[in-house]
Amino acid sequence: MADKKIHCEQCNKPAVYLDREQGVHLCRDHLKESVENEVRRYLKTKSLPETLGVAFSGGKDSTALLKVLSEIRSELPCSIIALTVDEGIEGYRQDTIRAATETCLTLEIPHKIIRFQDLYGYSLDHLVSGSERNACTICGILRRRALEVLAQKHSISMIATGHNQDDHAQTTLMNAISGDVRKVFSGYGPSSWYAHRIKPFARVSEKEVTLYALLSGLFKDLPECPYAVSSLRGEVRTLLYQYEQKHPGAMRNAARCEEEIRERLGGTYHPEEYKACSVCGWPGSGTICQVCMVLGKDIPHHNTVTKE
Ligand SMILES: [Zn+2]
Numbered sequence: 001m002a003d004k005k006i007h008c009e010q011c012n013k014p015a016v017y018l019d020r021e022q023g024v025h026l027c028r029d030h031l032k033e034s035v036e037n038e039v040r041r042y043l044k045t046k047s048l049p050e051t052l053g054v055a056f057s058g059g060k061d062s063t064a065l066l067k068v069l070s071e072i073r074s075e076l077p078c079s080i081i082a083l084t085v086d087e088g089i090e091g092y093r094q095d096t097i098r099a100a101t102e103t104c105l106t107l108e109i110p111h112k113i114i115r116f117q118d119l120y121g122y123s124l125d126h127l128v129s130g131s132e133r134n135a136c137t138i139c140g141i142l143r144r145r146a147l148e149v150l151a152q153k154h155s156i157s158m159i160a161t162g163h164n165q166d167d168h169a170q171t172t173l174m175n176a177i178s179g180d181v182r183k184v185f186s187g188y189g190p191s192s193w194y195a196h197r198i199k200p201f202a203r204v205s206e207k208e209v210t211l212y213a214l215l216s217g218l219f220k221d222l223p224e225c226p227y228a229v230s231s232l233r234g235e236v237r238t239l240l241y242q243y244e245q246k247h248p249g250a251m252r253n254a255a256r257c258e259e260e261i262r263e264r265l266g267g268t269y270h271p272e273e274y275k276a277c278s279v280c281g282w283p284g285s286g287t288i289c290q291v292c293m294v295l296g297k298d299i300p301h302h303n304t305v306t307k308e
């Protein structure tokens with residue numbers, strides 16, 4: 001009987017991955033190499049600072065990113081530091097923070113953690129109690145600021161995040177559904193204030209990132225965020241995945257759509273003016289920034305780091 005096993009296109013070892021769009025099978029070594037090459041290609045287009053921060057939640061995407069960067073670290077002109085935000089989510093965050101700490105020890109990458117509790121005076125659980133439906137939005141606003149405070153504390157001017165191609169496709173569709181065209185240009189924020197964000201997995205699919213994380217041996221089966229179930233992103237994710245099954249390449253096209261709009265507009269688009277928040281002094285689009293709105297009236301002293 002003929003051998004039904006599918007082999008790698010490049011070396012004939014057993015395949016672990018099928019790139020449906022290209023119709024190419026890859027073994028574990030060649031999948032690993034292909035993901036690492038994509039990150040190399042991406043990083044070559046960026047002028048990297050002395051120290052590159054990596055937003056590291058301990059989940060599969062950021063674990064994979066940290067592993068890739070540690071694999072190629074001898075080729076990088078910068079050192080790496082992992083940055084973790086502990087939002088304070090009971091039954092979920094303790095395990096993932098522990099896993100994140102272990103990963104950094106294994107990879108010998110310095111690790112810094114900032115807690116909502118210390119920065120804002122409350123955990124996320126406390127802040128969203130009674131309005132759990134908005135947990136992801138609230139968490140996103142507070143996490144972004146927390147990461148920024150942590151980056152400034154360690155003089156980090158650039159942060160790499162684990163966002164993959166599927167995330168970008170989801171964001172494009174979510175922005176279209178909400179009709180919020182301004183969000184397409186959210187990368188045009190007040191750059192003098194915020195650390196520059198880069199996304200080395202922008203052209204790597206979620207499937208490849210997940211496999212890379214699993215094959216690295218670092219990724220453990222961890223609990224999922226209890227708030228994620230109620231998010232619009234979850235619905236959009238399922239929808240896009242089904243569509244990609246029928247029309248390979250759809251995910252990539254959707255992911256690159258916003259990038260292309262930005263490129264074509266080039267310098268002709270002028271983002272909104274940012275004003276200093278009247279409460280905390282951080283930049284926002286109104287007189288009170290989103291963080292202070294979320295925190296309400298009992299605003300603790302969370303602006304521990306301020307820029308001149
Ligand atoms: Zn191979």
Ligand SMILES: [Zn+2]
Nearest residue numbers: 277280289292
């Ligand atoms: Zn504020």
